[in-house]
Amino acid sequence: MVNLEVNIGSLKLKNPVLTASGTFGYGTEFADLVDLNRLGGFVVKGTTLNHREGNDYPRMAETPMGMLNAVGLQNKGVDYFIEHIYPEIKNIDSKIIVNVSGASVSDYVAVAEKLAPLENIEAIEVNISCPNVKQGGMAFGTTCAGAAEVTRAIRNAYPKTMIVKLSPNVTDITEIARAVEAEGADSVSLINTLLGMAVDVERQKPVLSTVTGGLSGPAVKPVAVRMVWQVSRAVKIPVIGLGGIASGADAMEFILAGASAIQVGTANFFNPRITMEIIDYMEDYCHRHNVKNIYELTGALKL
Amino acid sequence: MKKQLTDFIIKTSEMLTPSCGMLTLMPVDGSPLPEIKPGQFVEVAVNSVMLRRPISICDVDYEANELRLLIRNAGKGTSEMLGLPEGSKLNILLPLGNGFTFSDDVVQPGSRMLLVGGGVGTAPLLYLGRILRRKGAEVTFLTGAKTSAELLLVDEMERIAPVAVTTDDGSEGEKGFVVDSTVWQKDYDRVYCCGPAPMMKAVAALARRKEVECEVSLENMMACGLGACLCCVEKTVKGNVCVCSEGPVFNINELTW
Structure with missing residues (x-):
């Protein structure tokens, strides 16, 4: 019997497979296709203090083995989440992690404080890396001082597991990771999307309404694996790896490179059952490699 | 479902x-x-x-x-x-997605329904027309294309109900766009429309003038199809909503067109 359990701070996951924020809605959208109870957990959509309409259409452009998005954190706000969505999902037998975003430090803190009392939300993922909003988001995640400031403020207000989601759009991601670790983050997840752009050559206009957007999908995977490897060697807290995972083998690349858990994002869009396939693959992989506990494989890369 | x-x-x-x-x-x-x-x-x-x-x-x-x-x-x-x-x-x-309205409160025997398709947008109207006919509605198809060579499904629609045709170049049916067709001289209880956005906007404007209920099927660029990624949003009176999960069919009164 293979043990797929992993710990992220005090958060115990039945397996390392999570879904990435913004790619799995609130879980219920996939309920016909996926056994939500089998997931290690799912990270629900970026949640802000107030309702956000997001950016104008078009918000998406498909690119070779990837896509650009500029959704811009469309969501109905944290109060709506607590009143209307949380009751619908709280009994799913899987860890629910809420992705938290804000335009100011006080916004982040206010959202975290509202989520803290929810019994079945044991963790938040702090998004300091959204490239698609004018205020906040990536602005905090691209400097050590900004990342540290948000992390410190939320740490003082939120006692449960705090994961900080890092932006790859920086010169040295390990510096940012160290900065949030020093301020008490329990874990870091990486990578958020890479800032990108696409042009409609006939219309001579940008494809996205926002001109630039976030690149995700298999195209970004090698960059993500490299950053997970670098960050996992730079910090002691567990690393959650994501970026272009579209198969079980992809997921194991991240684990071997140093991730304790992984998130599946864009692949949910083209293979809604991908998470189930990855869990099956991990079990089989551990059997084939005579590994009892999958956590033994974190960072087991042979150099 | x-x-x-x-x-x-x-x-x-x-x-x-x-x-x-x-x-x-x-x-x-x-x-x-x-x-x-x-x-x-x-x-x-x-x-x-x-x-x-x-x-x-x-x-x-x-x-x-x-x-x-x-x-x-x-x-x-x-x-x-x-x-x-x-x-x-x-x-x-x-x-x-949600599909066109065909519930009993909307479709009754004798209901006069105009189904307007542009190009490949004619596709979903075939199945809709068959279901509306089965419920006893009086169905009229109106389909438009650039030229006669690009018209689609006319024979199949004719087996269900009368078909009016417009072509931009007049190579078949009436010359002009679907909104120029003489079928609009009659009154209808509801218009169902699917086609390119400019055509649907013209049909929606005409339906508003004639004060007839109108549903359109949008085709915004999608990723997941499940209402999760929020990429295919359309601005509606309720704000941005996903075309894939809350549409693709919208009553024109819900849209900001």
Whole structure:
């Protein structure tokens, strides 16, 4: 019997497979296709203090083995989440992690404080890396001082597991990771999307309404694996790896490179059952490699 | 209505015009088709591009356990689908979206329904027309294309109800756009429309002037098809909503057109 359990701070996951924020809605959208109870957990959509309409259409452009998005954190706000969505999902037998975003430090803190009392939300993922909003988001995640400031403020207000989601759009991601670790983050997840752009050559206009957007999908995977490897060697807290995972083998690349858990994002869009396939693959992989506990494989890369 | 991922086999593949073809599909394992409402769509996985391609359901034959998709060659993904030999398999996510309104409170025997299609947008109206006729509605089809060579499904629609045709160049039917057709001289209880956005906007404006209920089927660019990614949003009176999960069919009163 293979043990797929992993710990992220005090958060115990039945397996390392999570879904990435913004790619799995609130879980219920996939309920016909996926056994939500089998997931290690799912990270629900970026949640802000107030309702956000997001950016104008078009918000998406498909690119070779990837896509650009500029959704811009469309969501109905944290109060709506607590009143209307949380009751619908709280009994799913899987860890629910809420992705938290804000335009100011006080916004982040206010959202975290509202989520803290929810019994079945044991963790938040702090998004300091959204490239698609004018205020906040990536602005905090691209400097050590900004990342540290948000992390410190939320740490003082939120006692449960705090994961900080890092932006790859920086010169040295390990510096940012160290900065949030020093301020008490329990874990870091990486990578958020890479800032990108696409042009409609006939219309001579940008494809996205926002001109630039976030690149995700298999195209970004090698960059993500490299950053997970670098960050996992730079910090002691567990690393959650994501970026272009579209198969079980992809997921194991991240684990071997140093991730304790992984998130599946864009692949949910083209293979809604991908998470189930990855869990099956991990079990089989551990059997084939005579590994009892999958956590033994974190960072087991042979150099 | 539960969504499912099913492997289908291409039973027949036939080009109807130089750019549009019809695929007839059956579940590989013979499992019965789910209940499908007219105006719903599917997402088809292809090898040449990452994302699935949303295609509206043209027709459903529960007896033969067959689904038909009318596909316009609009790029790599659709070109791949149209080029696959008969007997090939396609993985399909279905049924998606809300579909056109055909409940008993809206469709009664004798209800006068105008179904307006532009180009490949005519596809979902075939199945809709058949269901409306079965409920005793008085159906009129109106279909438009650039030229007679690009008209689609006219023969099939004629087997269900009368068909009015417009072409931009006058090569068949009345010359002009669908909004120029003489069928608009009659009164209708409801207009159902699917086609390019400028055409649907013109039809919506005409329906407003004539104070007739009108539903349009949008085709905003989609990724997931499940209401999760929030990429395909349309601005509505309720704010940005997903076309894939809250549409693709909208009453024009819900839109900001």
